[in-house]
Amino acid sequence: MIKTLRNILLLALLLLCAQALPAQNTVDYTVKKKDTVFGIARDHGITLQQLVNANPQMNRPGYQLKKGDVIKIPAAAKTIRLGVMLPLHNDNGDGRRMVEYYRGVLMACDTMKREGISVDVHAWNLAEDGDAAQTLKDPQAQQMDIIIGPLYSKFMEPMSTFAKKHNILLVVPFSINAPQIASNKNIFQVYQAPSAIDEATARRCAEWFRDYHPIIVDCHDSTSTKGAFTASLRRQLEQHNMRYNVTSLSTADESFAKAFATNAPNLVVLNTARSKELLATFAKLKKLAASNPQIEISMLGYTEWMMYAKKQEENFHRFNVYVPSYFYTNTETPATMRIEKKYETTFGLKMQQDALPRFAITGYDHAVFFLRGLNKYGKTFDGAAQRFGYQPVQTPLRFEQVKQGGGYQNHAYMFIHYKPNGSIETINY
Numbered sequence: 001m002i003k004t005l006r007n008i009l010l011l012a013l014l015l016l017c018a019q020a021l022p023a024q025n026t027v028d029y030t031v032k033k034k035d036t037v038f039g040i041a042r043d044h045g046i047t048l049q050q051l052v053n054a055n056p057q058m059n060r061p062g063y064q065l066k067k068g069d070v071i072k073i074p075a076a077a078k079t080i081r082l083g084v085m086l087p088l089h090n091d092n093g094d095g096r097r098m099v100e101y102y103r104g105v106l107m108a109c110d111t112m113k114r115e116g117i118s119v120d121v122h123a124w125n126l127a128e129d130g131d132a133a134q135t136l137k138d139p140q141a142q143q144m145d146i147i148i149g150p151l152y153s154k155f156m157e158p159m160s161t162f163a164k165k166h167n168i169l170l171v172v173p174f175s176i177n178a179p180q181i182a183s184n185k186n187i188f189q190v191y192q193a194p195s196a197i198d199e200a201t202a203r204r205c206a207e208w209f210r211d212y213h214p215i216i217v218d219c220h221d222s223t224s225t226k227g228a229f230t231a232s233l234r235r236q237l238e239q240h241n242m243r244y245n246v247t248s249l250s251t252a253d254e255s256f257a258k259a260f261a262t263n264a265p266n267l268v269v270l271n272t273a274r275s276k277e278l279l280a281t282f283a284k285l286k287k288l289a290a291s292n293p294q295i296e297i298s299m300l301g302y303t304e305w306m307m308y309a310k311k312q313e314e315n316f317h318r319f320n321v322y323v324p325s326y327f328y329t330n331t332e333t334p335a336t337m338r339i340e341k342k343y344e345t346t347f348g349l350k351m352q353q354d355a356l357p358r359f360a361i362t363g364y365d366h367a368v369f370f371l372r373g374l375n376k377y378g379k380t381f382d383g384a385a386q387r388f389g390y391q392p393v394q395t396p397l398r399f400e401q402v403k404q405g406g407g408y409q410n411h412a413y414m415f416i417h418y419k420p421n422g423s424i425e426t427i428n429y
Contacts (some may be wrong), residue, residue: 022185026054027376033067044073044378054365071082073378078289079118080374082109083369085135085149086129086173094128097353097359098151101173103347104363117375126150141165142166145379146370153177167379171370173362180407188383188399190366191326195228201324202232204429205267205300206240208415212298213261214244214269217281221272221385226302230271242375249280251420255296257288264394265296268319273302282315298322306356306416316418323416327357327395328426331395335393339364369397383408396428 029040037058041051052058054072065071088102089095102123109119122144124135132155135141141162146169150159153175160180163170172178172189181187214237216230237244247259260266270281285297298320305323309316316323330336343360344350351360372380372388381387383399397406415427 026074027042029073029377031067031069031071035065035067038216040071040073043380046074046378052076070183079120080112080371081120081122081143081145082371083141083144083147083168084121084123085126085132085147085155086151087130088123088125089127089129094151095353100352100355100359101363102193103343104339104360104365105367107342107346107360108364108367108371111364112371112375115372117371119371124149126152126155128152130155136162140169142169145374146171146175148366148370151175156180160187163187169370169374169379169381170360171366173366176409181402181409182260182406184407185401185405187408188370189407190397190410192409194225194410197326197413198232200411200429202229202236204324204413205233206236206242208427208429209300210242210323211266212267213264214242214267215259216244216269216271218246219246219270219272219274219277219281220248220250221274221277224272224274226271226273229302231270233269249277249284253271253284253287253291256284257292260288260292260295260297261291262292262294265298265327267299268299273304275308278305278308278312282312282319285319300324313418317420317422320420321418322427323418324413325416326410326413327362328414328416329357329394330424333393335391336361339393352418364391365395365397383410 014039015271020300029044033424037051037268038048043050044051051071054074082105084102084105086098086102087095090099106121109121112119122140124138124141126132126135126149133285136158141147147159147163149169150156150172151174156172156175156178157180159170160178162168163186164184169188170184170187172187174191175189176191176193176361178187178189181189198277199362214233216234234244245259247256267284268281270277289297299322301321301323303323303325305312306325306329315321331340339361340351351358367417369383369390369392370381372390373383376388382401383397396412396414397410400411401408415429417425417427419425
């Protein structure tokens with residue numbers, strides 16, 4: 001049952017999601033093996049007659065669809081029906097974060113409207129104590145082309161089954177526990193498990209920094225969860241026959257310096273992401289650099305370091321820091337400033353300033369990506385790289401199928417590089 005979204009959410013929905021006139025242009029589609037005209041029309045959400053009208057050659061006697069043929073698909077031939085099933089309330093942090101995310105989705109719908117893409121939005125408040133099965137009984141739910149949700153993993157099974165039955169794309173925006181992805185091609189999982197990200201980052205580091213001398217620093221943080229990553233990194237370094245040293249934050253300065261190479265750039269890796277140990281490391285590295293100016297120092301950070309970036313920006317640049325991350329919120333870019341201003345103007349308040357990534361911008365990026373994809377490719381959209389030229393504001397997306405017959409996981413990840421010259425670059429991997 002749809003729960004009415006109160007106050008500003010309802011007003012925003014009325015303001016932002018009025019239907020736009022459908023675009024009349026077409027897009028090219030290359031016919032694949034086993035494609036049929038009926039299947040192509042169904043997958044793109046159009047009627048057979050609409051497909052034939054866009055491709056007059058189909059009216060010729062004896063016409064046969066062949067692999068490799070390029071045919072026209074009417075773009076935005078129908079309104080895209082978007083469902084959002086998330087905790088949309090103000091009762092706790094989860095609800096407030098998802099409300100902000102949802103507002104970003106609404107702003108994306110407004111952007112689509114200006115591009116001639118019609119979107120019909122339906123929202124359900126699927127809170128932690130909610131009933132997914134009851135929510136999915138709403139007759140409107142099975143009419144959706146795409147559903148964003150759930151937040152909680154315990155709702156994955158009924159929502160996966162529902163999406164598969166009704167051929168609905170299911171975008172899982174935050175949950176990392178979605179085993180149903182192995183057998184459901186309709187699922188798009190944005191976040192991966194930390195273990196998978198650790199392995200990918202360690203593998204990429206061994207390739208990217210192959211000419212560096214790695215130094216792993218034990219920071220004696222008993223609460224740290226980064227031991228799994230440094231273990232993965234050490235395995236990768238050994239597989240690539242890369243020599244590395246292990247030292248400690250408590251090691252005397254003279255012995256600490258002996259861990260560093262003088263004939264190659266050094267890459268410092270901590271086994272914690274806490275700010276306390278990071279600050280102590282900066283102090284130790286400054287001493288080292290002052291007494292050994294010939295030593296080149298770079299650092300590999302953690303996504304959590306993005307929370308310290310503003311306060312530690314000088315040190316990040318000084319020590320040539322690379323932060324692996326699935327997002328980058330640059331508040332000084334025109335795109336970010338534009339979306340933040342629109343958010344404040346539309347909803348009468350600012351985005352949560354202490355949240356990284358910004359949830360509204362995350363919702364905006366997710367919705368624009370999938371709505372454009374559905375508009376261009378229909379239900380055949382696979383989220384792969386270079387399907388269209390979308391430049392994300394904050395959160396890049398690049399999906400790969402987990403296995404044949406399964407769903408898709410986002411593999412977009414990047415290094416945020418704080419260069420010594422004061423500039424910042426993003427390096428995708």
